[in-house]
Amino acid sequence: MTGDAAKAQDVFQATVREAAMRAARGDAASDRLWFFRDARGRCLRAMEEDLQAEALELDEREISPSAPARIARLDAEQLAIWISAAPEPQRSALAFYYIDEFAPREMLSLLEMKVPELARLVASARRQFQAWLDATIPHEEEA
Amino acid sequence: MSVFQRARMRRALAQCAPITDKPSVDRATRSAVQRTRQGKRAPEFALQEGFDRAVALLVQTIPVAPEVAEWFANENLVPVAKRSWRSFAFNPAVLAVAFAVAVITGIFGYRVHEHMRDFPDAANARKLLTVASSTRSVLLDPVKTDAGALGDFFFMKHQLDHYDVPPKFASFRTLGCRVFDDDEVRRVAQIWVTEKHMQFFLFPAEKNPKDGRVQNFSGWKFVEQEGWTGAVKQENGICFMVAVSGTEGDLAPYLKKAER
Numbered sequence: 001m002t003g004d005a006a007k008a009q010d011v012f013q014a015t016v017r018e019a020a021m022r023a024a025r026g027d028a029a030s031d032r033l034w035f036f037r038d039a040r041g042r043c044l045r046a047m048e049e050d051l052q053a054e055a056l057e058l059d060e061r062e063i064s065p066s067a068p069a070r071i072a073r074l075d076a077e078q079l080a081i082w083i084s085a086a087p088e089p090q091r092s093a094l095a096f097y098y099i100d101e102f103a104p105r106e107m108l109s110l111l112e113m114k115v116p117e118l119a120r121l122v123a124s125a126r127r128q129f130q131a132w133l134d135a136t137i138p139h140e141e142e143a
Numbered sequence: 144m145s146v147f148q149r150a151r152m153r154r155a156l157a158q159c160a161p162i163t164d165k166p167s168v169d170r171a172t173r174s175a176v177q178r179t180r181q182g183k184r185a186p187e188f189a190l191q192e193g194f195d196r197a198v199a200l201l202v203q204t205i206p207v208a209p210e211v212a213e214w215f216a217n218e219n220l221v222p223v224a225k226r227s228w229r230s231f232a233f234n235p236a237v238l239a240v241a242f243a244v245a246v247i248t249g250i251f252g253y254r255v256h257e258h259m260r261d262f263p264d265a266a267n268a269r270k271l272l273t274v275a276s277s278t279r280s281v282l283l284d285p286v287k288t289d290a291g292a293l294g295d296f297f298f299m300k301h302q303l304d305h306y307d308v309p310p311k312f313a314s315f316r317t318l319g320c321r322v323f324d325d326d327e328v329r330r331v332a333q334i335w336v337t338e339k340h341m342q343f344f345l346f347p348a349e350k351n352p353k354d355g356r357v358q359n360f361s362g363w364k365f366v367e368q369e370g371w372t373g374a375v376k377q378e379n380g381i382c383f384m385v386a387v388s389g390t391e392g393d394l395a396p397y398l399k400k401a402e403r
Contacts (some may be wrong), residue, residue, distance in 0.1 A: 005208070033199055063190045068197035076205040079198065097159065100199040103167040104159055120154035126194060 001043040001095050003084030011042040036110055039090055047088075060127035061134055070137045082132060086125065089113065093121040153178060162195045263349045263358035264382050265366050267328045268375050272368035275342045275386040283319030283335055290315045290334055290343060297322065297332050297345070301386060305379040306332050307320040308322070312385060312397075315341070339393070344384040348377050363398055365391055374398055 002008045015038045031037070041049045058119055064070075071079075089111055096107045097118075108118060155353060156175035158400045179188045286293070291313025297303040308315075315336040322332050325346075334343040348357045357380045366373045368369050373386040374394050386395050 009208055009211060014297060035326065060403045063187075063194050065193075067190070068193045071194070071197035071201055074201060076201055079201050080205055098162070098195070098198050098202045100202070101155070103161060103165050103169065104156065105169055106167070106170050107159070115152065115159070116155045119158035129198075130148045130194075 001080055001084060001091065002038070002046055003081055007046055008043075011039055011046060016028060017037045033106060033110055040110065042087065044092075057105075057137075058128040059131040060124065061131040063126055063130050064134075067133060070133050073137060074133075078136075082129065090121045090125055093118055094125050097122055149372060154184075154199055157184070158191070160188075160192070160195075162192075162199045176289050235360070260365065262360045262364045262375070264346075264375060264377070265364070266358075267346060267349065268344075268364075268366040268373050269368045270325070270328060270387055271331065271333075271344045271346065271384060272366060272371040272373050274331075275344070275373075276369050276371050276388070278335075278342065280319060280335060283321045283333065285319045286317050288314060288317055290297060290317050290336055293317065293320055293332070293334055294329070296320075301330070301332075303332060303345075305381045307378075307381075308334070308345070308377065308381075309378070309383055312343065312383075315343075339387060342385065342386045344373075344382075345383075346382050348382050365389075365394075 001013065015035060018038060019029070019035065083091060083098070085091075086094060092111055093107070093113075096102055096110055102110070104115070104118070104124075108115065111118065152171075153175040156172045157179040160172065160176045160179075179185065284297075288307040291310065294307035297306040301398065315338050318335045318337055320332065320334045324331060325331055328346050330347065332345040334345075335341075336343065348359075350356060351358050357377075360377055363374045363376050366375065367390075371386055371388050372391055372394055373384045374391075375382055375384045377383075385394065385397065
């Protein structure tokens with residue numbers, strides 16, 4: 001979400017602190033997704049203070065059968081950087097989707113969007129990521 | 144939602160289908176995934192699933208700081224939501240079972256209630272109510288007299304002993320009557336009266352097959368069949384039934400009058 005591990009840790013600690021303070025006040029959140037909602041909000045605020053990436057029309061390609069093998073050769077950091085560079089709300093959608101912990105309904109609630117919008121964001125991110133993969137790990141490097 | 148809207152929604156749900164199976168996934172998503180796996184877009188969807196699994200696997204390898212990881216050492220990242228009684232109750236399978244049980248209970252209750260009210264001649268009485276509902280006036284011999292006077296007529300012409308209309312119904316004016324044979328009920332006298340197009344039936348009471356004795360019962364007993372209601376009374380081994388198109392309520396005033 002932030003593209004910076006230290007910043008992500010600050011957000012995490014601030015969320016935990018807020019949760020602890022609320023619990024001490026006897027005002028613990030009844031929403032089981034509160035933690036993620038709060039952390040996302042803090043991430044977005046932290047990102048607003050940073051330099052903003054220019055809006056670019058990214059190249060898109062259809063998913064290739066060799067994509068899983070090529071993704072396996074990637075570094076986790078490369079993926080994290082790619083996701084953190086995506087514009088909002090696509091970045092949040094990808095983060096929540098690929099963390100693979102949420103049901104679709106929970107994601108929609110966290111992102112405050114409808115199914116078609118989430119589907120469009122995730123589908124277009126796949127095609128963009130495929131184009132990025134094609135550029136980063138060219139076909140001749142396969143095998 | 145139109146067919147096209149539903150198809151679009153299914154496609155959208157498949158595009159953001161959960162990467163791994165989760166118990167909290169809603170029915171619409173599960174159904175959309177299932178249909179896509181079996182539909183024309185199955186090869187494309189298989190590629191998407193492979194792609195997503197590979198990315199999710201890579202995400203799992205993103206290093207997490209130890210001080211963050213220890214928070215989740217003994218807990219799931221997202222606690223599983225408990226299924227509410229409402230979502231359980233509105234599950235189509237539960238609804239279908241509940242509906243089936245309600246119908247079976249209803250039928251069982253109705254049959255028990257029906258049998259609790261049964262009496263020895265109930266089956267014959269029901270059969271005669273079917274006769275009453277299908278009888279047309281032209282089938283009867285036209286006789287305009289008091290119903291009470293027909294007892295002697297049945298005895299004189301058909302040798303039917305004790306085929307007497309109870310005194311309180313004896314003053315009702317008749318339109319016609321007939322005597323016919325039935326395989327099960329045997330000799331039946333049918334009288335059509337002007338009052339509310341009622342019909343009277345006189346027929347032999349059922350006998351116990353073991354000892355050949357008449358199975359007695361006392362008071363008025365009710366039977367219902369095809370929108371007709373009959374009140375039956377037994378006297379001297381002969382049953383008298385007054386039948387009317389309607390409910391027990393339509394007969395009640397006449398029976399009260401008869402009891403007085």
